[in-house]
Amino acid sequence: MTFAEGHIAAGGAGEPGQQPAISLRDVRKQYGTGSFAVDGITLDIHRGELVCFVGPSGCGKTTTLKMINRLIEPTSGTILVDGTNVTLQRRVDLRRSIGYVIQQIGLFPHESVRANVSAVPRLLGWSRHKQRERADEMLRLVGLDPDRFGSRYPGELSGGQQQRVGVARALAADPPVLLMDEPFSALDPIARGKLQKEFIRIQCDLHKTIVMVTHDIDEAILMADRIAIFRDAAKLEQYDSPAAILSNPATSFVREFVGTERSAQSLGRATLGPDDLGRPLEVVVSGGLERASGADRHAGEDPVPSTVDLDEVVMALGADGRVVGWSTRDHVGGTGDLRGRIRPLESTVPIGSTLSDAMSRILDGDCPLLAVVQPDTQRYIGVLTLPLLHAAFRRSVAALRQPGRGSDDAVAHSYAKDVTVVGRQ
Amino acid sequence: MGGNNNPWFSLEFLRDPGQRQAFIHSTMEHIELTAVSVALGFILAFALALMVRRYPRFEGLIVGAADTIYSVPSIALFSLLLPFTGLSMVGPIIGLVLYTQLILVRAILDGLRSVPASAVEAAEGLGYGGVRRLLTVEMPLALPTIFGGARVATVSTVGQVIAAFALSHGGLGETLTVGYSNNLYKQEVVDAVVGIIVIALAFDVLILVIGKLVTRWNRIGRGATS
Numbered sequence: 001m002t003f004a005e006g007h008i009a010a011g012g013a014g015e016p017g018q019q020p021a022i023s024l025r026d027v028r029k030q031y032g033t034g035s036f037a038v039d040g041i042t043l044d045i046h047r048g049e050l051v052c053f054v055g056p057s058g059c060g061k062t063t064t065l066k067m068i069n070r071l072i073e074p075t076s077g078t079i080l081v082d083g084t085n086v087t088l089q090r091r092v093d094l095r096r097s098i099g100y101v102i103q104q105i106g107l108f109p110h111e112s113v114r115a116n117v118s119a120v121p122r123l124l125g126w127s128r129h130k131q132r133e134r135a136d137e138m139l140r141l142v143g144l145d146p147d148r149f150g151s152r153y154p155g156e157l158s159g160g161q162q163q164r165v166g167v168a169r170a171l172a173a174d175p176p177v178l179l180m181d182e183p184f185s186a187l188d189p190i191a192r193g194k195l196q197k198e199f200i201r202i203q204c205d206l207h208k209t210i211v212m213v214t215h216d217i218d219e220a221i222l223m224a225d226r227i228a229i230f231r232d233a234a235k236l237e238q239y240d241s242p243a244a245i246l247s248n249p250a251t252s253f254v255r256e257f258v259g260t261e262r263s264a265q266s267l268g269r270a271t272l273g274p275d276d277l278g279r280p281l282e283v284v285v286s287g288g289l290e291r292a293s294g295a296d297r298h299a300g301e302d303p304v305p306s307t308v309d310l311d312e313v314v315m316a317l318g319a320d321g322r323v324v325g326w327s328t329r330d331h332v333g334g335t336g337d338l339r340g341r342i343r344p345l346e347s348t349v350p351i352g353s354t355l356s357d358a359m360s361r362i363l364d365g366d367c368p369l370l371a372v373v374q375p376d377t378q379r380y381i382g383v384l385t386l387p388l389l390h391a392a393f394r395r396s397v398a399a400l401r402q403p404g405r406g407s408d409d410a411v412a413h414s415y416a417k418d419v420t421v422v423g424r425q
Numbered sequence: 426m427g428g429n430n431n432p433w434f435s436l437e438f439l440r441d442p443g444q445r446q447a448f449i450h451s452t453m454e455h456i457e458l459t460a461v462s463v464a465l466g467f468i469l470a471f472a473l474a475l476m477v478r479r480y481p482r483f484e485g486l487i488v489g490a491a492d493t494i495y496s497v498p499s500i501a502l503f504s505l506l507l508p509f510t511g512l513s514m515v516g517p518i519i520g521l522v523l524y525t526q527l528i529l530v531r532a533i534l535d536g537l538r539s540v541p542a543s544a545v546e547a548a549e550g551l552g553y554g555g556v557r558r559l560l561t562v563e564m565p566l567a568l569p570t571i572f573g574g575a576r577v578a579t580v581s582t583v584g585q586v587i588a589a590f591a592l593s594h595g596g597l598g599e600t601l602t603v604g605y606s607n608n609l610y611k612q613e614v615v616d617a618v619v620g621i622i623v624i625a626l627a628f629d630v631l632i633l634v635i636g637k638l639v640t641r642w643n644r645i646g647r648g649a650t651s
Contacts (some may be wrong), residue, residue: 179550
């Protein structure tokens with residue numbers, strides 16, 4: 001599964017029949033008889049999804065996070081992790097099965113880096129050999145040479161290196177779920193930017209279900225598949241993909257909260273480049289296959305899907321290089337007349353448009369695809385989907401966060417790689 | 426030294442086998458009383474500190490009691506214990522253990538409080554149970570402070586042992602008082618004092634070295650964040 005496809009699952013309703021990885025049902029937390037810190041939150045987090053809880057301080061986002069691994073006990077409501085009610089499990093067993101990363105890092109200063117990383121495997125009673133092997137593997141994953149850093153004490157490491165160890169420690173027992181409480185906000189901006197990007201790379205490989213609390217909407221936009229915006233007492237203002245939240249804020253609170261950040265503005269400034277596009281299989285059709293006929297013949301057969309797998313998409317191009325329509329491999333497979341098997345593609349956007357224009361084209365149309373064309377000749381260049389747009393958008397946010405080094409950084413590479421994979425196979 | 430019958434410092438009287446036996450016996454008793462009392466005192470203090478952690482309202486009571494006991498002069502305390510314990514070793518040990526509490530309970534409490542909250546939260550979040558967290562995270566991190574307290578408590582106990590002569594178990598305090606009552610026999614008095622100082626220093630260095638060895642991590646700077 002690629003990163004981009006992760007977005008499809010995240011943006012849609014999730015795969016039908018598959019239970020969410022984490023499910024909160026009307027969860028409340030009341031301290032004493034006073035007011036509610038969390039007043040009835042209901043929300044699902046899908047498998048492999050990275051969800052950010054964002055909101056002003058005191059909005060209940062951290063309380064909600066800590067109720068998932070029962071560092072805070074809910075007053076009422078149900079929390080399911082993997083379909084199991086968390087309150088029915090022993091606390092220590094629950095926590096050993098959930099990775100946990102905190103802002104203050106919290107490494108054990110009296111243990112070596114290697115011993116820190118193997119903390120949970122040690123609790124789970126793994127053999128020493130396996131613990132060590134796993135610790136070294138995790139250190140390599142977070143970009144620390146185990147031979148160089150393994151036997152050092154945390155006090156000998158920089159803040160950024162320490163939080164790498166913190167992430168390695170959280171991942172060591174391979175938990176399916178990871179909770180992160182402002183994991184990068186105590187780091188200096190350079191270390192933070194680097195770690196955020198590397199974490200995205202790690203998540204691309206591991207596909208953990210991650211809940212991350214942050215007060216930084218830019219960070220959420222950069223990292224999240226979906227963002228939950230909280231207001232007082234964990235009232236959920238909006239829960240959607242970053243691009244949807246930016247382009248279509250549900251309430252004035254969201255608009256205000258998001259609008260002040262630079263990334264919101266970057267959507268209007270950043271433009272669409274050739275690297276942002278997907279390039280599915282192309283077929284050239286010729287002779288008499290007009291858009292209108294395709295549209296007529298196709299109408300009423302299948303509903304247009306809301307998401308597509310670019311591996312399955314086939315683009316139909318005319319001899320002049322313009323888009324005729326699109327279909328999927330199952331539809332155009334075999335032999336015979338292609339007529340009637342091609343869906344029309346009305347919405348196109350010229351390359352070089354702003355991301356926000358492209359976004360509104362996608363959201364306005366009823367097609368999950370947008371053809372990107374040359375502005376003058378209308379010749380086809382590639383396609384754009386919401387996930388690809390997210391990727392392009394994040395790249396621009398990443399570039400924004402590190403002026404002058406954005407274009408060739410690690411994230412850009414990893415996105416570009418994913419885009420190619422999606423487009424060419 | 427031979428010309429002077431009663432020099433300030435000499436090991437002359439130790440040539441006599443009986444005297445030597447007595448001096449060695451006193452020294453060993455001194456060391457034993459100190460070691461046993463501090464060890465038992467540590468166990469008691471640990472239990473009290475854990476109780477205070479669990480029930481914070483007892484802190485005033487426990488520290489206050491330890492404070493009050495500490496303010497009772499040692500000879501008076503030992504004399505008070507005499508009717509209950511007779512002349513056995515139990516008497517001095519009870520007294521010495523009580524004296525250590527003021528320093529040790531505070532040191533253990535301070536030590537546990539000095540543990541970074543982030544390490545405790547991380548341990549909890551990773552799935553450490555209460556006892557395991559205490560023994561493998563909090564206690565090790567509290568050790569630098571606890572060892573500091575242990576040094577003070579031990580050196581102070583070496584001094585307190587002297588007063589246990591009131592219960593006929595004063596270690597070198599015995600030698601000291603015998604020498605003193607024996608017409609101010611300077612040699613014996615000063616040898617006892619030197620012996621006490623040497624014991625105190627030896628304990629101090631021993632605990633210091635052990636402390637450094639078990640808290641090696643503490644010598645390198647703690648990181649900027651944590």
